[in-house]
Structures are given as C-alpha cells and as structure tokens.
Amino acid sequence: MSNCRRTAAEMVSPGRGILAADESIKTMSSRLEKVGIAPTADARRAYREMLVTTPGIAEGISGIIFCDETLNQQLSDGRPFAQATREAGMLPGVKVDTGAKPLAGRPGETITEGLDGLSARLAGYAAQGAAFAKWRAVLRITDDLPSTTAIRANAHALARYAAACQEAGLVPIVEPEVLMDGDHTLRRCAEVTARVHAAVMAELAAFGVDMAGVVLKPNMVVEGADHPHRATPEEVAEATVDVLRALPGDLAGVAFLSGGQDPARATANLAAIQLHHTPWPLTFSFGRALVDPALTAWAASGRSTVAGQEALADRVAANSAAVRTRELQATA
Numbered sequence: 464m465s466n467c468r469r470t471a472a473e474m475v476s477p478g479r480g481i482l483a484a485d486e487s488i489k490t491m492s493s494r495l496e497k498v499g500i501a502p503t504a505d506a507r508r509a510y511r512e513m514l515v516t517t518p519g520i521a522e523g524i525s526g527i528i529f530c531d532e533t534l535n536q537q538l539s540d541g542r543p544f545a546q547a548t549r550e551a552g553m554l555p556g557v558k559v560d561t562g563a564k565p566l567a568g569r570p571g572e573t574i575t576e577g578l579d580g581l582s583a584r585l586a587g588y589a590a591q592g593a594a595f596a597k598w599r600a601v602l603r604i605t606d607d608l609p610s611t612t613a614i615r616a617n618a619h620a621l622a623r624y625a626a627a628c629q630e631a632g633l634v635p636i637v638e639p640e641v642l643m644d645g646d647h648t649l650r651r652c653a654e655v656t657a658r659v660h661a662a663v664m665a666e667l668a669a670f671g672v673d674m675a676g677v678v679l680k681p682n683m684v685v686e687g688a689d690h691p692h693r694a695t696p697e698e699v700a701e702a703t704v705d706v707l708r709a710l711p712g713d714l715a716g717v718a719f720l721s722g723g724q725d726p727a728r729a730t731a732n733l734a735a736i737q738l739h740h741t742p743w744p745l746t747f748s749f750g751r752a753l754v755d756p757a758l759t760a761w762a763a764s765g766r767s768t769v770a771g772q773e774a775l776a777d778r779v780a781a782n783s784a785a786v787r788t789r790e791l792q793a794t795a
Contacts, residue, residue, distance in 0.1 A: 467676030468715065470594050471634045474554060474678050475716030475744040478787045479525040481636070481678075482779075483720070483750035484511055485558035485597065488532055498762035508536045510771075513761055514754065515544065517772040521552030523783030528556045528597050528636070528748070534588065545592030556595040556636070557588050559624070563601045572613040575600045578623055585631035595634035597680070598624040602640065604647045604655050604687065614662045622666035629676055636718070636748065638680035639663050643723045645687035649694045649702055653684045657706045664711065674714045680748050681707075682722045683732055696728075696735035703732075704739040716744040721752035730781050737788035746786045753778045 474481060486494065491510075492502030500506050511533050514520075527548055534557050538547050548555040559581065563573035575598065585596065600617035602609040621637050628635035639659045641652060660681065667674065684702040686694055694702075707717060719736075721729040729752040736745055756778055761771030 465673065465676060466632055467629050467634050467673065470554065471676050471678055471715035474525050474595065474634060475718060475746050476525055477744070478783050479523055480747035480749065480779075480782055480786060481556075481718050482514065482520075482524050482527045482753055483597075483748055484514055484533070484754060485528040485530045485556075486750070487530060487562065491530075494758060495762075498758060500762055500766070504532070504536075507532065509539075509766065510758065510761065511536075511544070512538050513768050513771045514757065514775060515547055515551060516768070517775050517779075519776065520779060523779040524553055526554035526556050526595060528558055528595075530558050534591060534593065543591070549592065554594040555592055556597060556634075557593045558599070559584060559588070559596045560598045563599075566613055566616060569610055569613050571605075572603065572608060572610060573601055574613070574616050575620055578620060581624065581627050582631065585627055585633055589631050589633055593633060595636060595678070596624075596628050597636040597638060599638040599640060599680075601642060602655070602659055603642050604645050604651060609641075609655060609659070614659055618659070618662035618666040621663055622670045622672060625667060625672045625677060626670040629673060634676055634678060634715075635672075636678045636680050637663065637667070638720065640720060640722060641682045643682070643685060643688045646689040646691075647687040648690060649684060649686045649698060652682075652686065653702045653706055656682065656684055657709065660706065660709060664709075674711050676715060678715050678748075679710065679717050680720050681717065683719050683724075683729075683736070685722070685724065685732070688723065696731045699732045700735035700739060703736055704741065707741060710743070712742045714743045716746060717741075718746045718748035721747070721749040724752060726752040726756060726778055730778075730785050733782060734785035734788050737786060747782050749782065753782070
C-alpha cells in the first residue's frame, strides 16, 4: 500500500473526522472581530492552539487542516503546529489553493487559483510535516448556473492539484463545493452536484490520480438556504447517497463539508447518511459546524482555553457519534 493510501485510510478511520481550521487570514480576522477580539497574528495563533490542544480531540478527529500562516507558526511552548498535531495523535494538513477568483468569460462564476508554483509549495509543506492538502472549488446554483465551462475549469484544476499532491507524497482532499446560497430545490442541488462529481471524476482519471489515495470533500445535497421548505435528515441522506453512488469504489472515503448548515442540522444529516450502505467510509470535515461554538465560548470567556475546548469537544463528540451510527447498526 502506498504512503498516500495509508494516510488516506487513517484520515477516514472509523469514528473520526477532519477538522477544517484553514480560514484565510482575512476570513479568520473577520470572525475574530465579530466576537470582539483584535484580529492579530497572535490571536489567530492562540485560537488555533486552543483547538489543537483540546484534551482527547484525537478520539474523534483524525486530522486538522491549517492555512499557510498557521503551519508556519508555533504553539506557546515553541512546537511547530505540524509537530504538535502529530504528537496529539492527528495528521496535519494545509489548504494550498489561493482562493476563488472571477472566471474570465463567465460572469458570476469563479475559478479557484493557486496552481502556479504548486509543486514547490507542496514539497515545502511535506518537509514541514504536512500529511495532506486541500483545494476547494466553488460552484453557485441559479436557474442557469453553474455553466459547463465553470464545472470543467474547476474540475481540471482540482485534478491537476490532486496529481501534484500525490507526486509530493501528500493526500489530496478534493473539495468541489456546490453552495447552499439561493432558493433552489433539493432536486436541483442533486442534479448539479451529480454533474460536478462526474466532471471531477473524469478529470482525476485523466490525470492518473490514485483514487485510493484521495479523500473527497463534497457538499451534502440540501435545498438552498432561501428555499421555503427544509428537507428532513432522511431526505437529505437519500438524495446525497444517490448522487454518491456514481463514485468509484476504490475511493478512500468521503468527508462531508458542512457548507453553512447550523451545527445541529449538519450532525443530524450526517447521522442519517450513515444508515445507507456505501463501499467507502462517510465521515465529516466540518469547519464552522465544529468551531463556531468553540470560538464563541473562547471569546465570551475572555479567551479561556477551557471554555473553548469544552465547546469544541462537545461538537466533536456529537459528530463522532454520528459517524459511528453505521458501525453500531452493523453490530446490533
């Protein structure tokens, strides 16, 4: 088994998910300001140190995605973040794209950039101790979008990134996110998500990417945030798994993004999804649905590490229990 395959299997190991703490400097600074904390580099470092050092977090978290800034920072005890993460029993990863930018010729659509110099950056991250990387593509639903052009362009970029990761010995998290923004139906989300996945899988195959060394990070199939009817967890689960059935059987696993769902709903949908049989593990790679309660508690308590860690531990435990639903059902 290749190193990428072993690492990918560890990332989706039973009862564990991936914590997305990879907000850009701009995004993380904005979130700190909203809770009344000055958005300094030290505040961003202290917040992420609080996450990494949460007691027992490795029981429900297999890896943590950082941004470039964090991977180059140290904890208050002097240990680099990658080292501290591994010593806590988790794998360190890093977001390597440089964000979504307007796609030329396609008004209202974006292409994720960051391919220039990527191979050298990946080699550097591997030398720093990173085990995996992440690249996020963003696609918006309207009556006419996403266009075939936008889907193909983003799928191509994801595949180039994934191939470069595996050449550098890093597991690629491939994240094609169909946004919740809008008033579209559950069915419309399913149609678009299926088109996106088909394009991404075709490009990954064209670049010879080893699917057993890939973790897919897709959106769940949900209605738009402005749609008047909220689907039940059972409806979300059925629609999501129906779309996923087209994925190759040798994929290492699927780690869902929360995509703006509130923490309770994301967890309920995750648990319902586990009741469907698939050939690969289904777990979570949540950002806001895990860390928003922790950030709020940390800020409200005057940056109390204990308060923030207790809030994070509660959300991790809830989602770890959700992904163990299938395991418990099989042994019942």
